Each structure stands twice: as structure tokens, then as C-alpha cells.
Amino acid sequence: xxxxxxxxxxxxxxxxxxxxxxxxxxxxxxxxxxxxxxxxxxxxxxxxxxxxxxxxxxxxxxxxxxxxxxxxxxxxxxxxxxxxxxxxxxxxxxxxxxxxxxxxxxxxxxxxxxxxxxxxxxxxxxxxxxxxxxxxxxxxxxxxxxxxxxxxxxxxxxxxxxxxxxxxxxxxxxxxxxxxxxxxxxxxxxxxxxxxxxxxxxxxxxxxxxxxxxxxxxxxxxxxxxxxxxxxxxxxxxxxxxxxxxxxxxxxxxxxxxxxxxxxxxxxxxxxxxxxxxx
Numbered sequence: 001x002x003x004x005x006x007x008x009x010x011x012x013x014x015x016x017x018x019x020x021x022x023x024x025x026x027x028x029x030x031x032x033x034x035x036x037x038x039x040x041x042x043x044x045x046x047x048x049x050x051x052x053x054x055x056x057x058x059x060x061x062x063x064x065x066x067x068x069x070x071x072x073x074x075x076x077x078x079x080x081x082x083x084x085x086x087x088x089x090x091x092x093x094x095x096x097x098x099x100x101x102x103x104x105x106x107x108x109x110x111x112x113x114x115x116x117x118x119x120x121x122x123x124x125x126x127x128x129x130x131x132x133x134x135x136x137x138x139x140x141x142x143x144x145x146x147x148x149x150x151x152x153x154x155x156x157x158x159x160x161x162x163x164x165x166x167x168x169x170x171x172x173x174x175x176x177x178x179x180x181x182x183x184x185x186x187x188x189x190x191x192x193x194x195x196x197x198x199x200x201x202x203x204x205x206x207x208x209x210x211x212x213x214x215x216x217x218x219x220x221x222x223x224x225x226x227x228x229x230x231x232x233x234x235x236x237x238x239x240x241x242x243x244x245x246x247x248x249x250x251x252x253x254x255x256x257x258x259x260x261x262x263x264x265x266x267x268x269x270x271x272x273x274x275x276x277x278x279x
Contacts, residue, residue, distance in 0.1 A: 002258040002259075003257070003258055003259055003260055003261045003263075004257050004258060004263075008257075009254050009257045009258070012257060012263075013246070013247070013253075015242075015265050015266075015267040015268070016242055016243060016246055016247070016265060017242050017243065017244065017265075017266060018244055019209055019243075020152055020155060020207045020209075020242065020243065020266070021151065022151060025151050026141075026144070027137055027140055028143065029137075031140065032133065032136040032137055032140055033133075035136050036129060036132055036136055039072040039075065039132070040129055042068070042069040042071070042072045043072065043128040043129045043132055044128070044129060045062065045066065045069045046062070046069055046070075046072075046073070046128050047127060047129075048062060049111075049120045050120050050123055050125065050127075050128070051120070051121070051123050052120065052121070053121060055108070055111060055117055055120060055121070056104070056108055059104055059108060059111070060104050063104050063107070070101040070107050071098075071101055073101060073107070073110060074097055074098060074101075075132055075135060075136075076114075076116060076128070076131070076132070076135070077114050077116075078135050078138060078139060079097060080139075081098050084096055084097075084098065087113075097110070151207070152205050152206060152207035152242075153169070153191055153192075153205050155266070156191075156192065156203075156205050156240060156269070157169070157192075159269060159273070160192070160194075163273045163276075164277075165194060165273065165276055165277070166194070167192050167193065167194045167203075168192070168193045168194075169192055169193075170190075170191065171189065171190045171192070171193040171202070172187065172188075172190075173187050173188045173189070173190070173202075174187055175193075176200070176235070178232045178233075178234075178235070179202070179229060179232055179235060182228045182229070182231065183225075183228060188225070190202045190203060190204060191203055191204050191205045192205065194276055196276060196279035198234075198279040199234050199235060199236050199279065200234060200235050200236070201235075201236050201237075201262075201276065202229055202235060202237055202238065203238040203239075203240060204222065204237075204238070204240070204241075205240045206218065206240075206241050206243075207241065207242050208241070208242075208243040208244075208245030208246060209243045209244065209245050210245045211245045211247070211248030211249060212245070212248075215245060215248070215249035215252065215253070216249050216252045219249065219252040219253050219255065219256040220252065220255075220256075222237075222239050222256055222260060223255060223256045223259045223260065225237060226239070226259065226260040226261070226262075227259070230261065236261075236262055237260070237262065238262040238263075238264070238272065239256075239262065239263045239264070240263075240264045240265070240266075240269060240272070241263070241264075241265060242265040242266045
């Protein structure tokens with residue numbers, strides 16, 4: 001017998017939200033500020049190049065004083081040393097950008113090749129520290145996907161807090177011998193665990209604003225996981241998921257919805273709250 005009916009699934013899909021983003025989702029300014037602070041001294045030193053007509057002489061002067069300041073120049077074109085970005089030379093040979101910072105001629109090749117020479121000479125940038133803060137802000141957008149899951153967990157934790165529900169986070173299945181036994185080699189860390197007088201709820205939380213193959217895998221995995229946990233007396237698997245990314249994986253989610261008894265979105269989570277409080 002299916003855990004849910006077709007009309008319940010259709011309602012679930014109609015409730016999926018476009019985003020779970022709070023305002024602090026878009027930029028992690030503390031991280032950005034820390035990244036800039038780590039190289040601020042070098043950037044302030046490189047400010048010496050701004051407005052210089054004879055850039056080669058200015059680069060040579062800085063090189064003679066402390067050539068290490070050029071190690072941070074890749075951030076000026078929104079790349080990082082750890083990324084080891086490459087470029088193609090005029091003869092078609094591929095090189096690592098960071099190898100250019102091993103000589104004055106290499107630094108000049110980087111400055112002129114990227115167009116930074118015009119930026120410096122024309123004073124299009126007044127201060128490299130402020131400029132890099134902007135660059136870091138742009139690069140931080142790449143981390144938004146990683147923050148989405150964390151924001152979902154934070155939001156659920158806030159909902160539990162407001163309801164007065166005690167929970168624990170990041171709970172290993174190994175804490176529960178009976179669960180560990182049924183999972184075997186597939187041990188798991190659950191996002192939340194709530195223990196009431198009746199049972200322990202092991203909860204997974206996610207939010208997908210975009211599609212991808214991962215959604216199919218998650219749905220399949222939880223479809224297999226739920227009956228294993230629910231088969232252990234005193235335990236119940238709960239999946240809280242939302243996001244319009246599921247539209248692209250609707251068929252797989254429908255399979256999971258038909259198999260998993262306790263599945264909620266951000267609209268129906270209040271049903272879970274009522275269940276937990278009554279237990």
C-alpha cells in the first residue's frame with residue numbers, strides 16, 4: 001500500500017518553494033573580509049603601481065624590496081593560486097599563471113597580457129584592497145550552492161526552536177545499535193534526531209532550487225533507507241525537502257513519496273511539529 005496518494009503528491013509539488021534563501025545567503029561577508037585581510041599588506045604594497053607610467057621600473061622597485069607581494073596578483077583577475085589556472089602563450093604552449101610571478105619579466109607579461117597595465121596607468125582602480133573585496137564578493141557566489149543545504153538546516157532548527165522541540169544535530173547512526181545493525185556498512189549521519197516518549201525520529205533535510213542528477217540519487221537513497229529504519233521498533237525516518245529543483249526529478253520524487261511515510265516540505269512541516277508534540 002502506498003504511503004501517500006496521487007493527489008497528496010500533486011499538492012506537495014504545488015507547494016514547493018522557489019528559494020529558501022535568507023538575506024545572509026547571498027554573501028558571506030565575514031569570510032570575504034578574512035580572505036582580503038590575509039593578503040591586505042601585499043595589496044597595499046601593490047597600490048604603489050597605481051598611476052605609474054613606467055610600470056616596469058615600478059615593478060622592479062617592488063621586486064627588489066619584496067618580491068613576495070606579487071604572489072597575490074592572480075586575485076586581481078579573480079583566480080587563486082590553489083586553482084592553478086592555465087593560459088596559452090603566443091606559441092600555443094600552456095603554462096600555469098602563477099609561474100609568471102617568478103620574475104619581473106613574468107610579472108610584466110601578466111600585467112600587460114591581462115590589461116591591468118591600463119587599469120593601473122589610468123587609475124581605474126583607486127585602491128586594490130577595496131577592489132579585491134569586490135572580487136572576493138563575486139567569487140563568493142560560487143559557494144552559494146554549498147550554503148543552501150546549511151541554510152535549510154538552520155531554518156528547520158529555527159522552526160523546531162520556535163515550537164519548543166528538543167533536537168540534536170549531526171547524529172551518527174552508530175549511536176543507535178539497532179539502527180546501525182540494519183544499515184550495516186551503510187552507516188549514516190542524520191541532520192537531526194528528535195526523541196519523544198514514543199519514538200526517535202531520524203531526520204534528513206535538504207532544499208534544491210536547481211535540478212541535477214543528485215536529486216534522483218537522493219530520492220532513491222531515501223526510498224531504500226526509510227523502510228530499514230522504520231522496521232526498527234521505536235524509530236522513524238523523516239525526510240524534509242523542498243525546492244523547485246524537484247520539478248526536474250518529479251518522477252523519482254513521486255516514487256519516494258509513495259514509499260516514505262514521513263515526508264514533508266516547508267509548508268507541511270507543521271504537521272510534523274504537531275505529531276512530535278503529541279508524542
